[in-house]
Amino acid sequence: MKENDVILRTVTRVVVFIILTFGVELFLSGHHNPGGGFVGGLVLSSALVLLYVVFDIETVHQGVPFDFRKIAAFGAMLSLLSGTAAAVLGKPFLTQGFGYFDLPIFGLTELATVTIFEAGVALTVIGTVVTIILSISKDV
Amino acid sequence: MEFHMTILVGILVTVAVYLLLSRNMVRIILGTAVLSHAVHLLIITMAGAGEGSVPLLRESDGPYADALPQALILTAIVISFATTALLLVLAYRTYEESGSDNMNTIRRIDRE
């Protein structure tokens, strides 16, 4: 079954980047404002899912050749390890630190280790969502 | 506020129970999803909805709403998300194996 989906394809090419940007924005704003790894990850994965819906699985796989199950496992591991790092340094497990750094372009920026934790969460969400979608839709 | 929310929780639970008791697997899964939404609403109601402002330092000077229930609900949402996803995959696999999404039919295959 071949549908005429020129509009969908054309729009997707643009919209995917808007969604991705929005996902990153949500992820980064999560430190002090609503947002964070979970929501950011969901939005990012929605971009991927949109790609899978519009183009077929093989095409997307050529562009994004990752095993999403491994991404999920890696993300969860990253979150755990960011907590373990504190334990290794002699602080209670999951202790997070932050500091202000003078970076070349950004100026005085707050950097926090919790971002690593959140990045892990985002990766886990992306990996899980895409895995689920793929495993349900594989042979329809 | 609390009153209306409680009624809404009741309605959601009713809908969810109705869905859960049906024979169609997809309906059961939808039922579990609605059920979890009901309890999320219940948590936020029990913790006092509508009191105080957004718990963000930059947005207002307080008094702030209790932030903990929101954290609880977020966790609960993640968990119910995972469970629902797993159930969907399971339902799909069952459908593949037995060619039916009706619990009664599946049980009959079971017995044979």
Added chain:
Amino acid sequence: MNNILVLPMLLPLLTGFVLFFLRPSVKAQKIVSILSLLSLVAISGRILLQIRVEGIIRLDFGGWEPPFGILFVGDSFSALMVLTASVVSTLIILYAFTATERRMENMFFYPFAFFLVAGVNGSFLTGDMFNLFVCFEVMLLASYVLITLGGGKVRLAESMKYIAINVVASWFFLVALAFLYGTVGTLNMAHISVRVAEAGQGPLLSAVAVVFLIVFALKAGLFLYFWLPGSYSSPPGPIAALFAALLTKVGVYAMFRTFTLIFYHDEFILGTIIGTMAVVTIIGGCLGAIAYTDIRQIASYNVIIAVGFMVLGLAVFNEEAFKGSVFYLIHDMVIKGILFLIVGAMVYLTGKTKITEMSGLIRNYPTLGWLLFLTTLGLAGIPPLSGFIGKMYVGLGAVEGGNYFLLFIGFASSLVVLYSMLRIFMNCFWGETIINREDQRLFPARRLIPIALLGVLTIGIGVGAQALEPFVSDAARVMANPGLYIDAVFGEVES
């Protein structure tokens, strides 16, 4: 600061994720698994000894002091549970190495087994009500995957039921948490206990207590056990053994924790409701164990009887009975592990599930047969095996509390257990041998070793009860005096 306390949960989780990446090589998976499990046992042992020296220890995650942050609390009870769970899961996974099909190993069997262990250990150690919910869910999600793994129509249909019942139970858990938070405004177990004691356990809190009771009863298979036999008898041996050894015990543990620490004020709930539920559970379990001829069903009903017996200790509610229940919990994890492994092996070896279809296996598999006999004696509580000590203390507690009816039911159930198990033994292992020596499936020694080790463990716990006694007494003392736990949680921690 006691970062060691998080390791029983952290280590299995990390191992699980590492195993994800080792998928191509089953051998590497096995090596990593065994190393991780052995260190898990060592760590749990160390925690237990540390508690013996320092008293109850706690770990505030991220340095957030109670009641604001999430924390892990290790007292003797939780440490004993963690140690037993670690040892038993080590042996079961060791058995799974040789008994699991390659197809399932490729479908991430080991990672999810590790997630299950992580969830179980987390549930034992946590000191926060919501965290308990999260750990339960980690454990349950892993169990959902394990029960569906490999597929097959019967399995899928059974797992649908299992998942649905657990989703509803989790929903009740959240409802209970919502009411609890709305009433006392905290989720830290020790803090809840303080506030409940201050406010008195009025009707509202008693209602919350009953909702919690329903939740844990569903998880533990106490009174609301109707889902249990089907779900526990459909997965293959090692998975069923993991479930039977660990899952229901977590429910029982949670019940003991909440009702000895938080809701210990209402004697009607404790004595009458829980007592009645325990008695009904034991009777129902006994009927099932006698009525069925499917060995997996008989074994599952034995799980239910044991749950009822352990909860009897809670209903009696004195230190002696707690001691008995702790001993029995330890014993039951070991013995249910061994029972389900043997039953799984019998089904694998004969391809049959009914006792009427098997006969004379003792000639084919003598060691397995005698191990089953040992299990039978252990389950019935014959000294010097591990079941005896627990039954004796629960009995002493019941006499002390004057609950002779509970005592009678508890001990009468032992006879039924003995009968139901001997029925398996006599029918399947005695009698005329129907499988030819030449036709019999091989049961290699490396599979027998984990089962035999569990058997040694059950003898060891029985004979070495003297060595275990100080830890168990300490566990029971903390349960009987919730103040000790609360003081430890709110005490200063040097960091």
